[in-house]
Amino acid sequence: MNRIPTYNGFQAQLATLETYPSCWYAVYCKPRKETIAEENLQRQGYQVYLPRIRLPRRLRGQWAEAVEPLFPRYLFVYLNVDRDSVAPIRSTTGVTTLVRFAERPAVIPDPVIAALIANEDKESGLHLYGRPLFRKGESVRFLEGPFAGLQGIFDKENGNERVTVLLDLLGKLNTVRVSRSCIAPA
Numbered sequence: 001m002n003r004i005p006t007y008n009g010f011q012a013q014l015a016t017l018e019t020y021p022s023c024w025y026a027v028y029c030k031p032r033k034e035t036i037a038e039e040n041l042q043r044q045g046y047q048v049y050l051p052r053i054r055l056p057r058r059l060r061g062q063w064a065e066a067v068e069p070l071f072p073r074y075l076f077v078y079l080n081v082d083r084d085s086v087a088p089i090r091s092t093t094g095v096t097t098l099v100r101f102a103e104r105p106a107v108i109p110d111p112v113i114a115a116l117i118a119n120e121d122k123e124s125g126l127h128l129y130g131r132p133l134f135r136k137g138e139s140v141r142f143l144e145g146p147f148a149g150l151q152g153i154f155d156k157e158n159g160n161e162r163v164t165v166l167l168d169l170l171g172k173l174n175t176v177r178v179s180r181s182c183i184a185p186a
Contacts, residue, residue: 022080024049024108026099027089034069037094044088047078051116053127061144062181063133070116070127074099076108139186140165145178151186152176 029037038050050069057066069075073096079086086105090097098105121128134140134154142150142165152165155175163180166173 022078024076024078024110024113025086025105026108027075027077028096028099029073029075029094030096031073033094034073034075035094037092038075040092040094041075041077041089044092046084046089048075049078049113049117050075051120051127052125053129054124055129056133058181058184067126076113133180134163134183134185140183141186142178142182143184144182147176147178147182152183154183 027037027041034050038048041048051071052067053070054065054067056063057068058064059066077089086098089095100106116127119127134157136154136156138154140152140154142148142152147167150167152167153173155164155166157163157180158177161180162177163183165176165178165183167176168174
Protein backbone atom coordinates (compact mmCIF):
# COMPACT_ATOMS: atom_id res chain seq x y z
CA MET A 1 0.00 0.00 0.00
CA ASN A 2 1.50 3.37 -1.05
CA ARG A 3 1.18 6.18 1.43
CA ILE A 4 0.61 9.55 -0.29
CA PRO A 5 2.75 12.24 1.39
CA THR A 6 1.03 15.50 2.38
CA TYR A 7 2.78 18.88 2.35
CA ASN A 8 1.04 22.11 3.40
CA GLY A 9 -2.37 20.61 2.72
CA PHE A 10 -1.55 19.30 -0.78
CA GLN A 11 -1.20 15.62 -1.43
CA ALA A 12 1.74 14.78 -3.63
CA GLN A 13 0.93 12.35 -6.39
CA LEU A 14 3.64 9.88 -7.28
CA ALA A 15 4.64 9.88 -10.93
CA THR A 16 4.29 6.72 -12.96
CA LEU A 17 4.81 6.27 -16.66
CA GLU A 18 1.30 4.90 -17.16
CA THR A 19 -0.60 7.55 -15.18
CA TYR A 20 1.28 10.83 -15.63
CA PRO A 21 3.14 11.01 -18.96
CA SER A 22 3.20 14.87 -18.94
CA CYS A 23 3.33 16.61 -15.56
CA TRP A 24 4.76 19.51 -13.60
CA TYR A 25 7.56 18.61 -11.20
CA ALA A 26 9.27 20.64 -8.47
CA VAL A 27 12.99 21.31 -8.88
CA TYR A 28 15.06 22.16 -5.79
CA CYS A 29 17.70 24.79 -6.60
CA LYS A 30 20.91 26.01 -5.03
CA PRO A 31 20.49 29.07 -2.76
CA ARG A 32 19.63 32.21 -4.78
CA LYS A 33 20.29 30.41 -8.09
CA GLU A 34 16.69 29.93 -9.24
CA THR A 35 17.05 32.35 -12.18
CA ILE A 36 20.27 30.70 -13.37
CA ALA A 37 18.62 27.27 -13.11
CA GLU A 38 15.59 28.57 -15.03
CA GLU A 39 17.74 29.94 -17.86
CA ASN A 40 19.85 26.78 -18.12
CA LEU A 41 16.83 24.47 -18.11
CA GLN A 42 15.14 26.57 -20.81
CA ARG A 43 18.33 26.40 -22.90
CA GLN A 44 18.09 22.61 -22.68
CA GLY A 45 14.55 22.76 -24.06
CA TYR A 46 12.55 22.23 -20.86
CA GLN A 47 9.35 24.17 -20.17
CA VAL A 48 10.05 25.97 -16.88
CA TYR A 49 7.89 28.06 -14.55
CA LEU A 50 9.49 30.21 -11.84
CA PRO A 51 6.79 32.22 -10.03
CA ARG A 52 8.11 35.55 -8.77
CA ILE A 53 6.77 38.11 -6.30
CA ARG A 54 7.36 41.84 -5.93
CA LEU A 55 8.14 42.64 -2.27
CA PRO A 56 9.18 45.73 -0.33
CA ARG A 57 12.80 45.27 0.84
CA ARG A 58 15.24 47.52 2.60
CA LEU A 59 18.20 48.00 0.24
CA ARG A 60 21.10 50.31 1.05
CA GLY A 61 19.08 52.13 3.73
CA GLN A 62 16.04 52.74 1.50
CA TRP A 63 12.80 50.85 0.99
CA ALA A 64 12.56 49.56 -2.55
CA GLU A 65 10.57 47.02 -4.52
CA ALA A 66 12.48 43.78 -5.02
CA VAL A 67 11.55 40.85 -7.26
CA GLU A 68 12.20 37.45 -5.66
CA PRO A 69 11.07 33.86 -6.24
CA LEU A 70 7.67 33.17 -4.68
CA PHE A 71 9.05 29.86 -3.39
CA PRO A 72 12.74 30.37 -2.57
CA ARG A 73 14.93 27.56 -3.95
CA TYR A 74 12.09 25.99 -6.00
CA LEU A 75 10.93 26.17 -9.59
CA PHE A 76 8.69 23.95 -11.69
CA VAL A 77 9.47 22.01 -14.86
CA TYR A 78 6.98 20.39 -17.23
CA LEU A 79 8.10 16.97 -18.44
CA ASN A 80 6.77 14.17 -20.54
CA VAL A 81 8.36 11.19 -18.83
CA ASP A 82 7.96 9.09 -22.00
CA ARG A 83 10.03 11.58 -24.00
CA ASP A 84 12.16 13.73 -21.63
CA SER A 85 15.00 12.48 -19.48
CA VAL A 86 15.23 13.81 -15.93
CA ALA A 87 18.95 12.96 -15.66
CA PRO A 88 20.21 16.25 -17.24
CA ILE A 89 18.12 18.27 -14.78
CA ARG A 90 20.20 17.15 -11.79
CA SER A 91 23.45 18.24 -13.45
CA THR A 92 22.12 21.63 -14.59
CA THR A 93 23.92 24.67 -13.17
CA GLY A 94 21.83 26.10 -10.33
CA VAL A 95 19.88 22.89 -9.70
CA THR A 96 20.34 20.68 -6.66
CA THR A 97 17.84 17.92 -7.44
CA LEU A 98 14.33 17.01 -8.47
CA VAL A 99 11.95 16.81 -5.48
CA ARG A 100 11.13 13.16 -4.86
CA PHE A 101 8.84 11.06 -2.71
CA ALA A 102 9.49 7.32 -2.45
CA GLU A 103 12.27 7.43 -5.08
CA ARG A 104 9.91 8.90 -7.70
CA PRO A 105 9.57 12.56 -8.69
CA ALA A 106 6.65 14.27 -6.96
CA VAL A 107 3.98 15.50 -9.36
CA ILE A 108 2.65 19.04 -8.91
CA PRO A 109 -1.03 18.95 -9.94
CA ASP A 110 -1.88 21.08 -12.99
CA PRO A 111 -4.57 23.05 -11.07
CA VAL A 112 -1.91 24.25 -8.60
CA ILE A 113 0.28 25.64 -11.40
CA ALA A 114 -2.80 27.06 -13.17
CA ALA A 115 -3.83 28.85 -9.95
CA LEU A 116 -0.34 30.32 -9.55
CA ILE A 117 -0.37 31.60 -13.13
CA ALA A 118 -3.92 32.96 -12.76
CA ASN A 119 -2.92 34.96 -9.66
CA GLU A 120 -0.06 36.74 -11.41
CA ASP A 121 -0.38 40.40 -12.37
CA LYS A 122 -1.34 40.42 -16.06
CA GLU A 123 1.07 43.24 -16.99
CA SER A 124 4.21 42.31 -15.07
CA GLY A 125 3.77 38.54 -14.72
CA LEU A 126 4.63 38.88 -11.02
CA HIS A 127 2.71 38.03 -7.89
CA LEU A 128 2.08 41.22 -5.96
CA TYR A 129 2.60 41.51 -2.23
CA GLY A 130 -0.82 42.59 -0.97
CA ARG A 131 0.19 43.77 2.49
CA PRO A 132 1.21 47.42 2.92
CA LEU A 133 4.73 48.04 4.18
CA PHE A 134 3.44 49.06 7.61
CA ARG A 135 0.00 48.75 9.21
CA LYS A 136 -1.62 51.20 11.62
CA GLY A 137 -0.81 50.17 15.20
CA GLU A 138 2.19 48.05 14.21
CA SER A 139 5.35 48.42 16.29
CA VAL A 140 8.26 49.98 14.39
CA ARG A 141 11.90 50.72 15.22
CA PHE A 142 13.80 53.86 14.25
CA LEU A 143 16.95 53.01 12.31
CA GLU A 144 18.59 56.42 12.05
CA GLY A 145 18.27 60.02 13.08
CA PRO A 146 17.72 61.43 16.58
CA PHE A 147 15.35 58.58 17.54
CA ALA A 148 17.62 55.73 16.36
CA GLY A 149 17.07 52.60 18.43
CA LEU A 150 13.73 53.72 19.87
CA GLN A 151 10.44 51.98 19.18
CA GLY A 152 7.19 53.62 18.21
CA ILE A 153 3.77 52.81 16.80
CA PHE A 154 3.08 53.27 13.10
CA ASP A 155 0.16 55.66 12.54
CA LYS A 156 -0.15 56.49 8.82
CA GLU A 157 1.62 57.29 5.56
CA ASN A 158 2.05 60.92 4.52
CA GLY A 159 2.67 60.82 0.79
CA ASN A 160 5.16 58.56 -0.93
CA GLU A 161 8.20 58.93 1.31
CA ARG A 162 7.00 60.21 4.70
CA VAL A 163 5.23 58.42 7.57
CA THR A 164 3.74 59.38 10.90
CA VAL A 165 4.85 57.43 13.96
CA LEU A 166 3.56 57.74 17.52
CA LEU A 167 6.50 57.92 19.92
CA ASP A 168 6.23 57.72 23.72
CA LEU A 169 8.30 60.61 25.07
CA LEU A 170 8.02 61.73 28.70
CA GLY A 171 4.90 59.62 29.27
CA LYS A 172 2.98 61.12 26.36
CA LEU A 173 2.40 59.83 22.82
CA ASN A 174 3.88 62.35 20.40
CA THR A 175 3.40 62.46 16.65
CA VAL A 176 6.66 62.28 14.72
CA ARG A 177 6.88 62.59 10.92
CA VAL A 178 9.93 60.93 9.39
CA SER A 179 11.15 59.45 6.13
CA ARG A 180 9.87 55.91 5.51
CA SER A 181 13.49 54.75 5.14
CA CYS A 182 14.18 55.71 8.79
CA ILE A 183 11.94 52.97 10.22
CA ALA A 184 11.62 49.20 10.03
CA PRO A 185 9.26 46.66 11.61
CA ALA A 186 10.24 46.07 15.24
